[in-house]
Amino acid sequence: MEIRIPKIGVENGDVVIQQWLKSPGEPVHKDEIIAILETDKVVTELSSPGDGVLHVVVTEGQRAKMTEVIGHVLEGSEVKGASMREENHRANPSVRRLAESMGVDLSNIPAEKSYRRITRHDVLQAADDAKSPVEDLSDHLVPATPLARALSRQWAIDLGGIEGSGPHQEVLATDVRRVRLTTAPAPPSTDLDSRPSSGGRTPLTPMRQTIARNMMQSLAESAQMTLMGWLDIEPLFKVFQALQEDREYLGVRPSWSAIFVKVLAVAVAANPVLNGRLAGQEWVQWGAINIGVAVDTERGLLVPVIREADHKTLVAIHRELAELAAKAREARLSSDEMSEGTVTLSNFGSFGGEWGTPILNRGQTGLLGIGALEKYAAVDRDDRVVVGYRMPYSLTVDHRVVDGAVAGRFIKTLKGVVNRPTRLL
Amino acid sequence: MSQLSYRRALTQAIDEEMARDAGVFLIGEDVADSGGAFGLTRGLLAKYGEMRVRDTPISEEAIVGLGIGAAALGLRPIVEIMFMDFIFLAMDQIANHAAKMRYMYGGQVHIPLVVRTLSGGGFRAGMHHSQSLESVFGHIPGLKVVMPSDAYEAKGLLKSSIRDPDPVIFMEQKSLLGAKVEVPDNDYLIPLGVAKVRRTGSDVTIVAIGIMVSHTLQAAEELAQEGIEAEVVDARTAMPIDSDTILNSVKKTNRLVVAHEAPAPFGFGAEIAALAAEKALYYLDAPVIRVTSKFTPIPVGRSEDYILPGKKDIVEAVHRAIKGG
Numbered sequence: 001m002e003i004r005i006p007k008i009g010v011e012n013g014d015v016v017i018q019q020w021l022k023s024p025g026e027p028v029h030k031d032e033i034i035a036i037l038e039t040d041k042v043v044t045e046l047s048s049p050g051d052g053v054l055h056v057v058v059t060e061g062q063r064a065k066m067t068e069v070i071g072h073v074l075e076g077s078e079v080k081g082a083s084m085r086e087e088n089h090r091a092n093p094s095v096r097r098l099a100e101s102m103g104v105d106l107s108n109i110p111a112e113k114s115y116r117r118i119t120r121h122d123v124l125q126a127a128d129d130a131k132s133p134v135e136d137l138s139d140h141l142v143p144a145t146p147l148a149r150a151l152s153r154q155w156a157i158d159l160g161g162i163e164g165s166g167p168h169q170e171v172l173a174t175d176v177r178r179v180r181l182t183t184a185p186a187p188p189s190t191d192l193d194s195r196p197s198s199g200g201r202t203p204l205t206p207m208r209q210t211i212a213r214n215m216m217q218s219l220a221e222s223a224q225m226t227l228m229g230w231l232d233i234e235p236l237f238k239v240f241q242a243l244q245e246d247r248e249y250l251g252v253r254p255s256w257s258a259i260f261v262k263v264l265a266v267a268v269a270a271n272p273v274l275n276g277r278l279a280g281q282e283w284v285q286w287g288a289i290n291i292g293v294a295v296d297t298e299r300g301l302l303v304p305v306i307r308e309a310d311h312k313t314l315v316a317i318h319r320e321l322a323e324l325a326a327k328a329r330e331a332r333l334s335s336d337e338m339s340e341g342t343v344t345l346s347n348f349g350s351f352g353g354e355w356g357t358p359i360l361n362r363g364q365t366g367l368l369g370i371g372a373l374e375k376y377a378a379v380d381r382d383d384r385v386v387v388g389y390r391m392p393y394s395l396t397v398d399h400r401v402v403d404g405a406v407a408g409r410f411i412k413t414l415k416g417v418v419n420r421p422t423r424l425l
Numbered sequence: 426m427s428q429l430s431y432r433r434a435l436t437q438a439i440d441e442e443m444a445r446d447a448g449v450f451l452i453g454e455d456v457a458d459s460g461g462a463f464g465l466t467r468g469l470l471a472k473y474g475e476m477r478v479r480d481t482p483i484s485e486e487a488i489v490g491l492g493i494g495a496a497a498l499g500l501r502p503i504v505e506i507m508f509m510d511f512i513f514l515a516m517d518q519i520a521n522h523a524a525k526m527r528y529m530y531g532g533q534v535h536i537p538l539v540v541r542t543l544s545g546g547g548f549r550a551g552m553h554h555s556q557s558l559e560s561v562f563g564h565i566p567g568l569k570v571v572m573p574s575d576a577y578e579a580k581g582l583l584k585s586s587i588r589d590p591d592p593v594i595f596m597e598q599k600s601l602l603g604a605k606v607e608v609p610d611n612d613y614l615i616p617l618g619v620a621k622v623r624r625t626g627s628d629v630t631i632v633a634i635g636i637m638v639s640h641t642l643q644a645a646e647e648l649a650q651e652g653i654e655a656e657v658v659d660a661r662t663a664m665p666i667d668s669d670t671i672l673n674s675v676k677k678t679n680r681l682v683v684a685h686e687a688p689a690p691f692g693f694g695a696e697i698a699a700l701a702a703e704k705a706l707y708y709l710d711a712p713v714i715r716v717t718s719k720f721t722p723i724p725v726g727r728s729e730d731y732i733l734p735g736k737k738d739i740v741e742a743v744h745r746a747i748k749g750g
Contacts, residue, residue, distance in 0.1 A: 147679050150707035166711075167748055173679060173710045 001050045003071040005037065005064050015039050015064050016206050020071075024056045028073055035070070038206055043299075043331035048073055057129070069129070091118040102127040144171035151176040157183070182220055183213060207300050218362045222278070225399040226357040226369075227407055231418050233373055233389045236263070239421045243314070250315055252322040256370065256391075257347040261291045261317050262424050263417050264345050264368050265309035271413040274366030275342050278401050292341030292361060293321060295328040296351075302328040303361060305341040314424060349373065354392045365401060368414070369394035429608035431601045434576035435465050435541075438583035439503060441612060443473050446501060449587060450477040453488060453505025453541075462507050463543065463602055485514035489540060493523050493592075496538040501587060509544035509596065510553045523592040524567030535590045539583075544572075545636055545686050546718075546733045547600020551725035555599075557635065557687040557718075559663035562594045563696070569593045569617055570663040574638035576606045578661065581615030589617060598636045620667035622674065626654035629680040629743050632671055632697050634660040637684040637716070637734065644739035655743060663693050671697060672705050679710035680746045684739055689717040714742045 005015050018038040022028050028048040035046040048054075050073050058070040091099065091106055095118055099106050104126045106118060142159040144152070148171045152159045155176070162179050164171035204212070218224075236259060243254035268275050268289050276285040289310045292303040304324035306317060327333045344361050348354075349372035358369040371392035378388025393414075397407045417423050429437070443449045450473075451457075451466060457480040460467030470478040481488050485506055492502040506512045512519070523536050546555040562570045571586055571593055573579035579597070586593040623638060624645050633641040638659045645655040656674050660667065675681050681701050683694035694715035701713055716734045723732055 145710045146706045147708055147710040167745075 001052060001073040001075065002069045003034070003046070003049060003073060005066050005068050005070060006044075006046070007066055014206070015066065017058050017060050017062055017064060017070060018043065020054075020056060020060055022054045024054055026054050028052065028054045039335070050075065091123075095120055095123060099123045099126075142171060143168065145173065147173040148176050151180075155180050183216060205299065211300050214362055215359055218359050221362065222360060223399040224357075224360055224396050225402075225404070225407070226394050226396045227404075227411060228355045228392065228394045229411065231370075231391045231393050231415060233391045233418065235421050236418055237373070237389045239314075239424070243318075250318055252318050255318065255321065256349060256373065257293060257345065258318040258321045259314065259424075260345055260347065260368070260370055261293060261306055261309050261321065262312070262314050263414070264343060265289050265291050265312075266423055267410070267414040267417045268343055268366075269310040270417070271410050273402060273406050273410055274364075274397060277363050277365055278398060283401060286342045288340075288342065290340050290342045292338075292344040292364075293324070294344060294346040295325050297329050297331070299331065302333060302338065303341060303344060304328055304333055304337050305339065307340070343367070345370070349391065355394045358394060358396050360396055360398060365398045366410075367396045369396070426607050426609050428605045429576050429580075430603055430605045431573075431576040431579050431598070432463065432465055432603065434580040434608050435583060435597060436467065436469070437608075438580040438587075439466065440469060440472070442501075442584055442587045443469065443477065445612075446587075448499065449501045449503065450479070450495070451503045451505070452479045452481050452491065454481060454483055454507050456480060456505050461505070463599075465541075465597070465602075466505070485511050486518055489515035489518040489523070489538075492538045492540070493518060493526070493536055496523075496536045496592075497526065497534050501537050501539075503539045503541055503587060506540060506542040508550075508554045509542040509558055510556050512540070512542055512558065512594075515540075519562070519568070519592070519594070520565050524565050527591060528567060536592045537588075537590050538592045539586045539589075539595050540592070541583075541595045541597060543599050544596040545599050546723055546729050547598075547636070549726050549729045551729075552722040555723040555729065557596070557685065559594075559596060559634070559685070560687060560692045560696070563664035563693065564691075567592065568664065570596065571617060571661070572596045572598065572635035572663060574598070574633070574635055574659050574661070575601065575604060577608050578615060578621075578659070580608055581613050582617070582661065584612070585614045585617050588614070593617070596635065600636050601639070604639070615661070617662050618665035618667055620661055620670040621659045622656060622670065623659045624655065624657040626656035626678065628654045628678055629682060629746055630656045630658060630671070630674040630678045631682045631684060631739065631743070632658045632660055632674075633684040633739075634663060634693055636686055637739075640734070640736045641684050641739050644736045644743070647736070647740055648743055653743060653747060660693070660697075666696065666700065668700055668704065671700065675701050675705045676708045679708055681709065681711075681713045682716060682739065682742045682746055683713065684716040684734065684742075686718055686733060688720040689715050690720060692717060711746045714746050716742045 016038045018036040020035050022034050028034050030050045031047045033045045034048045034054060037044045037046055052073040052075040055072040055074050058064045064070050096106065098120055102123060104123050143164065144159050151173055157176055157179055159171055162171050162175050165175050166172045240254055240259060243250055247254065275289055276283055288308050290305050290307045291309040292305045295302050295304060306320055309317060324337060341361060342364065344364060344367040346358050346367060346369045348356055349370050352372050354371040356369050358367045360367050373389060373391050376388050376390055377385050380386045395407065395411060439451060451469060455462055456466045457470040457475065457478045488504050492504040495502045506515065519540065523538055526534050526536050545557045548554065559570045559572060562568045569589065569591060571582050573582045583595060586595050623642060626645065631641050641657050645657050648655050656678055658671055658674055683697045685693045689695065694717055698713040698715065701709060716738045718734055719732045721732060723729055
């Protein structure tokens, strides 16, 4: 029985076998969780397709593609076939020698028909199947010059993704250099690595690699400008307090993030300049308003999306956000739950932060960052000093399409919503 | 300093060395009375007398054998093999004796012999008067193989060859005999085994030897007009090979073209390509391309022009290295 990577719905289809929960040869049962898989964005559990004994093809830490076979669950006769004594019966000496020379473990060859002996063909097939996904065909099939290959190795750039500009479409050194300039930052030079004070090296998780790549690409692809200022939060503070009083009905703790998801969605609905993206020479306006919310997790930043937030109630948003944040921390978010965001909210106030220069999510045009709420000495209409409540904001926009004045008008819209919480109803 | 032809630069080198060292003498077919088939030794008989400038019977084996014996006894013979194609007749003397005696006698005997010989095409003289056999001799341990690319190189390299303690095959390029460049009138030496960067460039390295250096320099000028800057390395000696100079250039330009007049198989170009593959593979950004004559005997007459490589072939090779084709 084959253990295949399920279709998890990630963009590039690469999955890392983070952990096998059972050892090879150990009995496993149907639907028992046997492995943890990690994609660019999520961690998923994989359950056994049946009862039997586990046989591993793709080991921990290695990459596999969607629907690829990463192991087998061997049943009955197959299990017996895995034993050495049985193996001798299953293959003649020349086949065994071939298997040895090719590094093929005969017990790994699934015996579809256990009475049948293993043939040379079976061994060659197994050797073919067992090729590590790290030596993925893509790298071998990409024509590239030795220099391009050397550079791609030095800078850890996958040749497979590069379009070659050579006379026969081969990848040249210049192509690798171009990709390096436009994508992830170079790993530290060996000089830095070899400093005696170096505190050790840790390979980046696929998720961190993705975050790093996305951040660099976002900055490389758009002209980001951040506007900063204060939001007078007095009227919204009353909403927060009211939610706190009605906490039992709400079911979760009132949160500024949830309130601002709604604030941002309503502001975007009233003034949709940020709800779209620049695609080449075209502006693409989105129909729905889907607010991404940056959630900090142990493994890195995740951005689950609250869809059509402008049509959802404050209470609904609270409940949904609480659920998504919990899933994010438990690494249970599906890629669907993180896709199709149109504008993003980042609440760095929860860590006491004030202002920042947040980086746009790729393919988006606006990101609102909010800082920690603070009391301050305000001056009221009668020139009296009173206690006021305010919150610092940092709005990043894509300056290619959003002029300063346009961004300013959006902030005016935003302040209008903040000042009149009835608009959230 | 004066403009001097390749032909006269060779004569001057022999003349200066004979004047400097009484142990230097010259023998060969027609070298004395007639001053050489191409006039390369004209005037030397009158100046140094028949003890030191001597015609021989037509026996290449005897000529070289005599030279080896004299060299073993401490003289510095210059023997001339009129056309390099005839050198096969002396192959046993050169390959089995001249090349190996120092090794066989544990360094107690040196063979400071220079075998001068006219090589290459350019005279449309056919299959027996036109070959370039540098790789035949570069393959034999104990021999140096020199291929001067112009008059300046010819004089400096020949003087070094005469003073070298070991046998040197000195390949005079027939088609360069009349070509003139500035040559110092005084004594100067060019060390054997040191290549020379004749033109600096950043886009492609062209390693050329002998006559191909001048074709390559012209090709480089033409390429420069298209914006391709070629670095031209004159290898000067087919053996020893100055790998440092060649590899440094390849590491800089990342592309390599090798040009020589001999055919490609087992040739100097194959050796340089192997050098790049062994020592600079990860610096190469294009396949190594060889510019050579076609792998066929050299025909008599005008057909020779279709066989031997020239400027156009080098330009095309560089285009292939850079743009494909």
